[in-house]
Amino acid sequence: MNKKNNEDSLIISDKKFKSRLMIGTGKYKNIQEAIKSIEASKTSIVTVAIRRTHYAKKMGKSNLIDGLNWKKLWLLPNTAGCETAEEAIRIAILAKEINKRIGQIDNNFIKLEVISDSKYLLPDPIGTLKAAEYLVNQEFSVLPYIYPDPILAKQLEDIGCKTIMPLGSPIGSGQGLKNLHNIQTIIAHAKVPVIVDAGIGTTSEANQAMEIGASAILLNTAIAKSKNPPLMADAMRLAVISGRKCCLSGKMSRKKQADASSPDNGILKLI
Template sequence: MTNKIYKDKSNMSSQKDPFLVANHSFASRLMLGTGKYNNLNEARKSILTSGASIVTVAIRRAQYAKNIGKSNLIDGLNWKKLWILPNTAGCETAEEAIRIAKIGYEINKKIGQIDNKFVKLEVISDSQYLFPDPIGTLKAAEYLVNQGFDVLPYIYPDPILAKQLEEIGCKTIMPLGSPIGSGQGLQKVNDIARIIENASVPIIVDAGIGRASEASQAMEMGASGVLINTAIAKSKNPVIMAHSMKLAVISGRKCYLAGIMKKEKRAQPSSPTNGLLKII
């Protein structure tokens, strides 16, 4: 049975086109990261304006902030209206990621989301480009799936790895658009398209989106959603950018559902060519 929808009242049409992840239904297909904002208030306003249902929190950073007594988003957001997606960011090995995922689940329970076993799985040993480790990711994903977690793995856009992760039971696949925080947009469009084409689980484009048009592009391709952080948090006005991304995701999804026209090699007249008046 599907759990309750986390509603964004400005986009109630989502109930006709539900965004389902692991038998949970969410109103918004825009997922937000919570790092890099100037302050907690700015983050809260941006999240609210975005209409996001799911927000991801790096468990290592959240734990650190709490230990030194600083306010953090885990304490500052209304978890009755938002769904937390614990993130294993900062983990370099499968073993680290597994340990952090378990801590994330304990946090979920503390904020009242007892049935939330979501984890955004990141295993990144590359400190320069922050590309995810495919072997470590697959290893950690298999273990966590067997432990009952709903695993959302972050990967390089490799169609073969994406299918392997789906087959072991991951609930979505999250291919990167381009390196984390780079704002370079969708660099591997064809590979992402192949992943979407072959998947039977939601595909969330994560990392690298820098502007609203790129978020819309991902949705027009048939992605189920996008996850955005830096493009909003590091813009000149994060609240306005959050609203822009919200509209882009909605627009891109509607474009995809409407059915995009095929490209033609030659111009096609928009008016009928028969029955024209002859000028004498």
């Protein structure tokens, strides 16, 4: 933390972001509800599926990109829906053009998703590594979505990825942090930000991920499918802030037995 001005920015590829909560844009009832939720979250980064956006534009339909203020938000395009490395690379190149269209000419971020399994939606490690290496060489800032495999995480970091994004549990499942030990291992060894992405369903789970040292959280379904998405967005915002502060403050160690808060000496004895 910057002690001079008490700043605790999330830094990805030398770019600073105030919020450590990233928001997805799918599954909302309508665009208006999505916009209200994004505003309530006070997020700095919004991720959008470029395939879905491109399709909406071709069909002459409005999309969320057109309704957000990109002077205040940073677009994180993602390659959701891509089943191969080749598909993901093509979508990443298209994403750069969308970044330019909204005025973010220097935005070379891409959230890399390569998912060939349509049932469990688990990321393809080989396809992800292949696409990541190509995109890094093309000067993209690659944020890869992976199963929490510490070895794969290290390989992706070594080739130049700007973050590692391990899943907590399968996309949209709301199962929470089912791979806690692996995520902790990745966090312990990574020299780039580790962003827990997918599976978080409650504020306590978001808080826990931040408490163990995650740099940020990316979530969508927990907000979009709640009964009151803007309220849930605000709750997640507070959970991430709380978890981050807990991590920075250094929590007490656990003990096997009780440890009295009051000292033994100086106790008033009744006669």
